[in-house]
Amino acid sequence: MSQVTWRSGMNETATFSLFFRGYGHNRSYYAVAGIETALEHLESLAFTSSDLSYLQSTSLFDPAFIDALAAMRFTGSVRAMSEGVLAFSNEPVMEITAPLIEAQIVETFLLNAVSFQTTILTKAARIRLAATGRFLIDFGARRAHGPDAADLAARCSAIAGFAGTSNLRAAARFGISPAGTMAHSYVLSFGSELEAFRAYASEFPASTTLLVDTYDTRRGVQNAIAVAREMEGRGERLRAVRLDSGDLAPLAREARAALDAAGLGYVQIVASGGLDEYSISRLVAEDAPIDGFGVGTRLAVSADAPQSESVYKLVSYAGRPAGKLSSGKESLPGPKQVYRRTESGRFAGDIIATADESPPADAVPLLHTVMENGERLAEAEPLDGTRARLESQLAMLPAENAEFTGPSLYPVSISDRLIALQREVASEHA
């Protein structure tokens, strides 16, 4: 496609808009992520010599076009929402302005980065809301779609306020707190559960969570109590026990009662095993005495909505606004801005407008210029800043949109000027 564009001499300035269409299952918002990965890609875009040799080997490409690719860097500008911002259907979360071929060639990567990471951050935000203050740990690395996906899911979990991750590589890569876990195989390898617990507590006296369901949960809790008492004798405190199977609410109540009866009210209870926002909210509603949740697979793959309908549309070429018109897949023409109004500390409605019209009263713009001439205008934001932004955005989300049992439409309107522009573009092809 780019070779045809190149041959036709069509390399004027283009603007592409990246946005989401509709919402995933039970979703009412998107928590934006992947912008960081996208910017890193744009800043370092270059075909390697092995890329170029491969292209040559296909016999599909003109050597002069391959030379053009060899010299190509991303020289454009990017306007984007910040990671952690909540976005809604049809709102551009990123707009790329660059010579057409550069903007075309990055399409797949940008969609991949923003789509995947936004999908996972949205899931993580939903789980965070469901846990209502109980702590959360990411256990998703085993089932994520590859090691890189596991790391990026751990990063999303940290942005959503998870307290740690069992993925040490992600912890190292993104400066997240590592959270140790004990596997059933660890307990099995000792043969005696009590010995397995003792050995672990002796190694990590300050941070031991004992997995109590390898053989029988009730007996596991009794063994944990025995070890906790031994620890007390050494002036140490067992941190927690973990339940990983069975009916979690009654098991947690029994464990809580047994721990309390043994004078171990400070020992926390962690639950895990196929958890997500739905099961966590039920456990919270039942008032199960669970202090924290380990969340794995369903977070790392966003099990009930593993994809988001992201699109990357040409909205302007050579100064001329453009839009796709086929039924059900219309796109809004021209570079745009998204404005958000707030009332009494809650989001009150967004307006999608043309990029150059005057802002509506009392509304703040959500797209900011983050790259010009192929260079980032600021360094990557520390994760704490992104985490604080998402937390504040979630606090401002209207209560009905924060529900996770069904989609609830947040009001997004289109400015008069943008509606007029859309009609104009449509009439050209009528």
Next chain:
Amino acid sequence: MSQVTWRSGMNETATFSLFFRGYGHNRSYYAVAGIETALEHLESLAFTSSDLSYLQSTSLFDPAFIDALAAMRFTGSVRAMSEGVLAFSNEPVMEITAPLIEAQIVETFLLNAVSFQTTILTKAARIRLAATGRFLIDFGARRAHGPDAADLAARCSAIAGFAGTSNLRAAARFGISPAGTMAHSYVLSFGSELEAFRAYASEFPASTTLLVDTYDTRRGVQNAIAVAREMEGRGERLRAVRLDSGDLAPLAREARAALDAAGLGYVQIVASGGLDEYSISRLVAEDAPIDGFGVGTRLAVSADAPQSESVYKLVSYAGRPAGKLSSGKESLPGPKQVYRRTESGRFAGDIIATADESPPADAVPLLHTVMENGERLAEAEPLDGTRARLESQLAMLPAENAEFTGPSLYPVSISDRLIALQREVASEHA
């Protein structure tokens, strides 16, 4: 966990079994993949100096343990099913025998590789069966969970007999056929659809597929017909038109009729847009005149079942069989073998047996030793071999298990000897 094991001097030989529990939504089999990635990981396992510095920086680890990790390589053996084999619930697809710490430390990576890739290959196999001979192209890179996931999904699609991928990087990496695509933005950038079509056909006269739904599908088909006639004048043939939105069956019928009426019976029709095994089988059942399908998101994320319940269980330690006993999560103790019987060219039932018992009559073993002393016994198989294996396996799958609208249980039994061993292990902890 490994530091505790190390401190306790517990580094005897362990065997871990990797298998799937139950089936994903509507699934009745697993098409095994990820073994290649797993073996590459085991063969190259080594902590880098930056890994080790990170571990040190956490203050969680004993310097002597970090030294032990620095020297650690994978020295064990692996028995595994071949990629492309169909496996069933509870059947070990891989067994690792190694010093305990080595086998523990690779758990997350092995589960991740085999679980993710098997999930995607299973989805690709289902789509392949649904397409009943029509050609398939992978379009999934935009929505896969990261670029590496996109490449591995493209590899799975090639194993499942897809004819090509739009992911050029995966094509280069795995020697798959690249398939060019035209985006709506390409057509929009020209302003005139006819000019956009002409330019593409002139660049790639042997392999042009025209995307006809940017403005209006009927008019798009007329423009494609005009270009096809111009191509005929130059002795060339338009390969195909692509429909990417709307009601595909009637649109395909109209397009077929228009192309045929224009004497262009050779121009193929390709359909795309949110397709999966369900929608493809409906289009096939309706006899829609579609020659090939572009399948993207739903393949790349296995949309209706994005995870598989893979587990990695200790089954033997220091010569002693082990098994987890907690309710609903039992595991079969000891190293095992899976035998498969065939009748009249179809799979007739599998037997999970201990690794050392004599094979049942007329049954073939599915686990083969692929690594010994940390070294692979054979080079990676060329993709064509894996593709042929999956094709032959799918042809031998009983018809009821090949259905994709509901799970249908294939018979898997457990050998008498394995049942006896399981009772023995359970009684030790009763």
